[in-house]
Amino acid sequence: MSALELGLPAPAPEAGLPQQVTIWEMAPRDGLQAEAQQISVDTKIDLVRRLAAAGMPVIEAGSFVRPDRVPPMAGSEDVLLGVRDVAARTPVLVPNAKGFERAVAAGAQEIAVFLSVTESFSSANLSVDRGTAEARAMEVVREARATGLPVRGYLSMVFGDPWEGPVATGEVVRLASEMVEWGVDELSLGDTIGVATPGLVKETLAALTAAGIPIDMLGLHMHDTYGQALANVYAGLQSGVRIFDASVAGVGGCPFAKSATGNLATEDLVWMLNGLGIKTGIDLTALLQISPWLSSALDRPITSRVAIAFLGEDAK
Structure with a gap:
């Protein structure tokens, strides 16, 4: 009998933590864009549909970047058209x-825009300086708001940069405050290379809320490169964060940042949240069926510890 059949993990709610959170599933966009193996549009559509059937409330369906720049995102138009009827929000990333x-x-x-806190990563990822990137993002946000589309803002390299080292919290606050002024509905704070630790997460969140950005506007996008992702999520929960990004089977990273491996696996996040008695609306058993299917399609190993524990040899 499996742990799930035995009712594990046993819920043990903790006072002061949110009772419910929203998970943004990143595999169809942030996950696939970093994988060497490309999959067909039909398989991408199948992935989104499987995730929606598992109860995922938000699934980032693709990215409208140049296909020659990010080949795995080719066909995002067809993916979006192919998932119009799913019972989930399907935002897409737009660069300009x-x-x-x-x-x-x-x-x-629903759309999302992307900015880097650091100059080096802006050049590596967007091929423009920060000033140009900010002007382009502001234009997109304003156009989206004028047409009534909700907008998410991504900030990358919030906690550290592989070229520049530690990132000044004041610069994070400046850029986050600008994006709020433009009209974004929420902000996802990216630990792009996975170097954050819980104290820095709490310190950064405290600085942002002290600057007047409500905690319910802030989400965390943690990478597990150094094994800190769940600890950092927990620090976020303690600070009142209710929005977290994750990628089923742990697929992806960032193709433009050195050492940016290790997206937080959705299964691992859901397991911890279930144990804390925090509602997500997601069926963990269904997720565990997606993991081996997707990993096989990508010809890569599963990195989710929960999936490995349940699937054993099938996870290899």
Whole structure:
């Protein structure tokens, strides 16, 4: 009999933590964009549908970037059109005004924009300096708001940069505050290379809320490169965060950042949240069926510790 059949993990709610959180599933976008093996549009659509059937409330369905720049994101129009009927939100990432036009033409109902806190990663990831990237993102946010589309903002390299080292919290606050002024609905704080630790997470969140950004606008996008992702999520929960990003089977990372491996596996996050008695609406058993299927399609091992524990040899 499996641990899930035995009712494990046993819920043990902790005072002061949120009773419910929202998980943004990143595998179809942030996960796939970093994988060497590309999969077909039909398989991407199947992935989104499987995730929605597992109860995932938000599934980032693709990215309207240049296909020659990020080949795994080719066909995002077709993916979005192919999942219009799923019972989940399906936001898409757009890098500029042209990407926004493509996304709207494909029927996007929700978008996200992306900025780096550091100059080095802005050049590596967006091929432009921060000032240009900020101007482009502001234009997209304002166009989206004018058409009534919700907008999420991503901030990468919030906790450390592989070229520049530690990141000044004041710079994170400055850029986050600008994006809030533009009109983003929420902000996802990215630990792009996985170097954050719980104290730094709490310190950064405290600085942002002290600057007037409500905690319910903030999400955490943690990488597990150094084994700190769940500890950092817990620090976020203690600070009142209710939005977390994760990727089923732990797929992905970032193709433009050195050492940026190790997306937090959705299964591991859901297991911990279940144990804390925090509701997600996600069926962990269904997720564990997606993991081996996706990993096989990508010809890569599962990195989720929960999936490995349950699947044993099938996880290899």
